[in-house]
Amino acid sequence: MSEWMAEQEPFMVNQNLIINYRYFAGQVASRFFSQLRDKKKILGIRCHRCDLVYCPPRSTCGRCFSQLKKWIPLSDKGTLETYTVIHQRQPTYPVEVPFAYGVIRLDGADTGIGHFLGEVEYSRLHIGMRVQAVFQEDRQGNMMDIRYFKPLY
Amino acid sequence: MEKRDSKEFLSMPFTLNLPYRFSGGPFLGKFFRELRDHARLWGNRCPKCRRVMLPPRAVCGACHVPAGQWVEISDRGKLITYTVVVFPMSDPMTGKVKPVPYGFGGIQLDGADSALGHFLEEKDLNNLRLGLRVQAVFKPREERVGDLTDILCFRTIEE
Numbered sequence: 001m002s003e004w005m006a007e008q009e010p011f012m013v014n015q016n017l018i019i020n021y022r023y024f025a026g027q028v029a030s031r032f033f034s035q036l037r038d039k040k041k042i043l044g045i046r047c048h049r050c051d052l053v054y055c056p057p058r059s060t061c062g063r064c065f066s067q068l069k070k071w072i073p074l075s076d077k078g079t080l081e082t083y084t085v086i087h088q089r090q091p092t093y094p095v096e097v098p099f100a101y102g103v104i105r106l107d108g109a110d111t112g113i114g115h116f117l118g119e120v121e122y123s124r125l126h127i128g129m130r131v132q133a134v135f136q137e138d139r140q141g142n143m144m145d146i147r148y149f150k151p152l153y
Numbered sequence: 154m155e156k157r158d159s160k161e162f163l164s165m166p167f168t169l170n171l172p173y174r175f176s177g178g179p180f181l182g183k184f185f186r187e188l189r190d191h192a193r194l195w196g197n198r199c200p201k202c203r204r205v206m207l208p209p210r211a212v213c214g215a216c217h218v219p220a221g222q223w224v225e226i227s228d229r230g231k232l233i234t235y236t237v238v239v240f241p242m243s244d245p246m247t248g249k250v251k252p253v254p255y256g257f258g259g260i261q262l263d264g265a266d267s268a269l270g271h272f273l274e275e276k277d278l279n280n281l282r283l284g285l286r287v288q289a290v291f292k293p294r295e296e297r298v299g300d301l302t303d304i305l306c307f308r309t310i311e312e
Contacts, residue, residue: 004179004183004223005179008179008182008183009182009186010176010177010182011176011177011178011181011182011183011185011186011299012174012175012176012177013174013175013176013177013181013185013299013300014172014174014298014300015172015173015174015175015300016170016171016172016173016247016248017169017170017171017172017173017248018168018169018170018171018243018247018248019168019169019171019248020166020167020168020169020243020248021166021167021169022164022165022166022167023164023165023167024162024163024164025162025163025164025165026162027162029163030161030162030163031161033163034161034163091170091171091172091173092169092170092171140165141163141165142163142165
């Protein structure tokens with residue numbers, strides 16, 4: 001190693017990337033989000049060939065590639081399939097740590113949605129726990145129209 | 154639920170704020186430290202092809218040999234390529250939208266063989282041409298933080 005290199009102190013460069021973008025929900029997700037916003041209803045969509053109900057809904061079945069048309073109203077209650085409790089702060093998180101996050105399979109659906117878990121004692125979280133959606137008062141037509149899922153102890 | 158599909162199409166604006174740090178390492182570290190503390194620019198020379206690289210690199214990209222001695226680079230140079238930005242876009246480093254139109258150029262500083270991309274101060278965009286002489290405008294010492302924004306822009310000079 002050259003002498004000048006040995007004398008160098010570490011030098012950290014601080015940067016801040018700010019990315020402005022717009023997410024276009026498309027036909028299927030637009031309907032899902034507008035029902036959340038206007039009626040506090042969570043919709044799934046059924047594949048008639050696979051007899052699978054997707055939530056969040058999608059336009060094409062991931063298994064058989066059928067076009068999906070059959071909308072199904074789902075319960076606001078479901079089962080916790082997996083979860084984690086986050087303690088390490090990251091700048092991209094929309095909420096402060098600690099917080100719990102999980103995958104919830106709503107009653108009537110075959111797939112899970114990822115969301116925050118609120119009003120929760122972390123020590124009592126477990127797979128299979130029953131949870132219920134808590135909606136925002138001021139809903140904007142996006143996934144955060146559900147504030148979080150709370151446990152039904 | 155067999156109504157017609159919703160005709161409302163939703164879209165959502167998002168702003169992702171992504172602060173991050175990277176280690177400058179010995180080469181960029183020296184470059185940014187000298188820029189911040191003394192408003193000086195340093196490149197380094199490839200011992201094989203003799204070109205002077207700015208910003209400095211650990212290894213010459215053409216010859217794949219470790220870079221050699223440090224070379225101080227002038228704050229003056231010439232425009233070797235440029236474009237006029239007329240479509241407003243956010244600066245990825247600050248997130249702010251710079252008022253259009255403005256010039257952005259590749260500047261070959263005296264003593265360097267590579268070009269540095271930066272904003273051009275020139276207001277009369279018709280004056281932009283290849284070979285135009287420009288000089289770096291540095292932020293005052295107390296505002297310099299050790300990255301490329303320590304250079305505000307390049308100003309057209311008469312020589």
